[in-house]
Amino acid sequence: MSWFTPTSPSSTLANPKASDDGGFIAPDRTARSQCWEGRDSFFVCLEKNGIVDSVKEDAKAREHCAPELKDFEKVCASSWVTYFKKRRVMEHQRDLTIKKLAAEGATPMEGSSAGGAGAAALRGK
Amino acid sequence: MRRTPDSTNARLIPASISIEWYERPDLTNSMASPEWTRAINTKSSASSDPFSWQAGLLFLLAGGGLTFYFRYEKARMSRARIAEANKGIGKPLVGGPFTLTDHNNEPFTNDNLKGKYSLVYFGFSHCPDICPEELDKMAGMIEAVKEKHGEGVLRNVFITCDPARDTPQVLKSYLAEFHPEVLGLTGTWQQVKDVCKAYRVYFSTPADVKPGQDYLVDHSIYFYLMDPDGDFVEAIGRNFTVPAAAKVINDHIADWKGKIDRS
Numbered sequence: 001m002s003w004f005t006p007t008s009p010s011s012t013l014a015n016p017k018a019s020d021d022g023g024f025i026a027p028d029r030t031a032r033s034q035c036w037e038g039r040d041s042f043f044v045c046l047e048k049n050g051i052v053d054s055v056k057e058d059a060k061a062r063e064h065c066a067p068e069l070k071d072f073e074k075v076c077a078s079s080w081v082t083y084f085k086k087r088r089v090m091e092h093q094r095d096l097t098i099k100k101l102a103a104e105g106a107t108p109m110e111g112s113s114a115g116g117a118g119a120a121a122l123r124g125k
Numbered sequence: 126m127r128r129t130p131d132s133t134n135a136r137l138i139p140a141s142i143s144i145e146w147y148e149r150p151d152l153t154n155s156m157a158s159p160e161w162t163r164a165i166n167t168k169s170s171a172s173s174d175p176f177s178w179q180a181g182l183l184f185l186l187a188g189g190g191l192t193f194y195f196r197y198e199k200a201r202m203s204r205a206r207i208a209e210a211n212k213g214i215g216k217p218l219v220g221g222p223f224t225l226t227d228h229n230n231e232p233f234t235n236d237n238l239k240g241k242y243s244l245v246y247f248g249f250s251h252c253p254d255i256c257p258e259e260l261d262k263m264a265g266m267i268e269a270v271k272e273k274h275g276e277g278v279l280r281n282v283f284i285t286c287d288p289a290r291d292t293p294q295v296l297k298s299y300l301a302e303f304h305p306e307v308l309g310l311t312g313t314w315q316q317v318k319d320v321c322k323a324y325r326v327y328f329s330t331p332a333d334v335k336p337g338q339d340y341l342v343d344h345s346i347y348f349y350l351m352d353p354d355g356d357f358v359e360a361i362g363r364n365f366t367v368p369a370a371a372k373v374i375n376d377h378i379a380d381w382k383g384k385i386d387r388s
Contacts, residue, residue: 025298
């Protein structure tokens with residue numbers, strides 16, 4: 001796949017290639033990590049400019065982080081771009097909620113799977 | 126020989142009762158002798174004294190041993206209860222009949238899951254970050270189970286929630302990057318919808334997706350552990366680390382009393 005051309009992934013996320021049996025080839029590890037790097041550099045720029053929600057504040061994001069955003073949209077599929085932007089907002093709000101709860105004195109609860117043995121394994125028994 | 130009681134004792138006995146007193150020369154006075162007293166003291170060895178250190182140590186060892194045994198049995202019983210809770214008469218909580226096609230284009234049904242423990246994960250190959258992360262974890266779990274129980278004990282299956290884009294060829298190349306033992310399953314939209322329903326997996330892909338469309342699929346993120354009878358055992362969520370998840374699987378495999386087909 002992209003072993004011979006490491007700089008340009010053969011199956012870029014932006015232009016998925018069709019497989020022989022009617023499907024669409026998924027991005028491989030290299031393509032995924034390139035997309036994640038593009039996302040990370042875009043987010044670093046957003047962080048510097050204090051933008052959390054780059055979907056709502058799209059104009060502002062484009063103004064301050066135009067080159068990073070362009071690169072991000074090049075290496076990632078558009079559905080992934082939207083997903084990562086929304087996820088950033090969700091994670092920010094979740095962190096705020098956790099901070100608020102911790103300030104109110106809540107202690108973190110360990111999540112458990114559907115099953116007592118799972119919870120016990122999580123506690124390290 | 127008879128000896129009548131002396132006057133002090135006679136006062137305590139009612140006149141209607143006659144008591145015979147016998148002399149016991151062996152018991153009188155000899156026990157009060159110094160030789161006898163010394164013998165009693167030196168005979169108090171460890172085994173007759175309840176508060177010696179050897180007795181204390183034995184007590185602690187027995188107590189500790191019993192505590193460990195009870196804890197082990199309790200854990201085993203709670204695992205057995207979980208495993209058994211999902212068996213029994215009637216419709217299973219998770220799991221059921223399904224028909225799909227594997228990534229070598231061979232048919233695959235729920236009967237193919239029997240014989241070994243199975244780890245089932247639902248996802249799709251165009252997943253941005255969660256499925257790759259979970260599949261890397263799955264590879265770690267597979268290796269941890271192999272380390273503990275050897276080859277051929279666990280079957281590993283990836284069922285796509287995106288049958289339009291995830292054809293057998295796509296799945297085969299996608300999964301090869303994670304672990305050679307993960308088998309990809311796909312099918313028609315209806316077949317995938319049915320297996321998601323059987324496993325209570327949230328499935329949101331529309332039926333009429335146009336080829337080449339760019340979209341994401343929402344799906345629940347769990348590993349489903351099935352036993353060699355094809356029955357559901359436990360669901361392992363995202364919050365589990367690889368060692369914790371591997372421990373859950375390894376413990377269930379160790380508890381299994383029946384035969385596991387290692388072929």
